C-alpha cells in the first residue's frame with residue numbers, strides 16, 4: 147500500500163470549535179484555498195457546514211462553485227477574491243457567490259456583467275493597507291468609493307464587505323494597516339455606503355490580536371491544525387492531517403519506507419525525525435519513491451511510520467518539518483502529490 151494522508155474528522159471539528167470560541171463574536175470564514183490546504187475541498191466543506199460554518203473563503207470562482215454545490219440550499223456565503231474573467235463573474239453571480247474586488251478595472255467588469263444579467267453583485271471591497279498585493283491604494287479610494295456608491299444606487303452592487311489582508315510581520319505594521327482600514331471605512335460611509343461585514347485578519351492575527359478582528363475572520367491554517375512557522379502551539383488545536391508510510395524493506399537497523407520525493411516529500415527533509423511504533427527515529431535520506439530511517443532495531447515490513455501528524459508515534463507536526471527547510475506547514479501538506487492517497491478517519 148502506498149503512502150496515505152489521513153485526515154481526522156474529529157480534529158477538524160475540534161479545531162474549528164476552538165477557533166470559533168476564541169474569535170467570538172467575530173464569525174469564522176473558513177479559508178479553502180489549495181484544495182482546503184490539501185485536506186479536500188468537498189469533504190472539508192461538507193464537514194464544516196455540518197458544524198454550522200456559514201462563511202467559506204474560496205480564492206477562485208471555480209473553487210467557489212464547487213463549494214456552493216456541496217452547500218446546496220444551505221444559508222451560507224462563499225467568498226472568491228481572485229480577480230476573474232467575465233465568464234467566471236457571470237457564473238459567480240448566477241450562483242450567488244460573493245466577489246472580492248481589489249482593482250477599479252475589476253469593479254468595472256463586475257458592473258458590466260451585473261448590468262447585462264440585470265442583477266446586483268455582492269462585493270467585498272479591498273483596501274490596500276500596505277501589503278501591495280491586490281487592493282485599492284488609499285489615494286485612489288475616495289474615487290473608488292464614489293463609483294461603488296453609484297453602482298449601489300443603480301442596483302448593480304451590494305456591498306457585502308470591506309476587507310484587507312495583513313502582512314503579520316510586526317504588530318506596528320498591522321496597527322498601521324488597521325488605521326488605514328478604518329479611514330477607508332470612514333470614506334465609504336461618507337459616500338453613503340455601509341459594508342455588511344468587515345474583515346482584516348487571518349489565523350495568527352485573529353488568534354493573538356483580538357483588537358484587529360472584524361465581524362468576520364478569514365482563517366485557514368489554524369482550523370486545519372497548522373500552527374504558524376516559529377509560532378507557539380495553540381490551546382485546543384491539533385493537526386488534522388497525518389502523513390503515513392509503511393516499511394517496505396529492512397537493512398540492518400535501517401528501515402526503508404515507501405514514500406519519497408515523487409510523493410512530494412522534499413528531499414531536504416533528510417535529518418528530520420519521524421514517528422515509528424518504537425518512537426521517534428531519524429530520517430537519514432529521501433530518495434525518489436522511498437526514504438531511509440536510521441537506528442530502528444526490530445522494525446518489520448508493513449510497520450506504519452508517521453512522517454508528520456499530531457505526535458501519536460512521536461512524529462513532528464508539518465510546521466516543525468517546514469521550519470527545518472524554511473517554509474510553512476501548509477506548504478509541506480499541499481506539496482504532496484496525487485500518489486498520496488487521502489483517507490478520512492473518524
Ligand SMILES: *Cc1c(COP(=O)(O)O)cnc(C)c1O
Pocket residue numbers: 177179227311347348349350364365366367368
Ligand atoms: C490564505 C489566506 C487567508 C488565511 O490565512 P491563514 O494564515 O491560513 O489563516 C486569509 N485571507 C487571505 C486573503 C488569504 O490568502
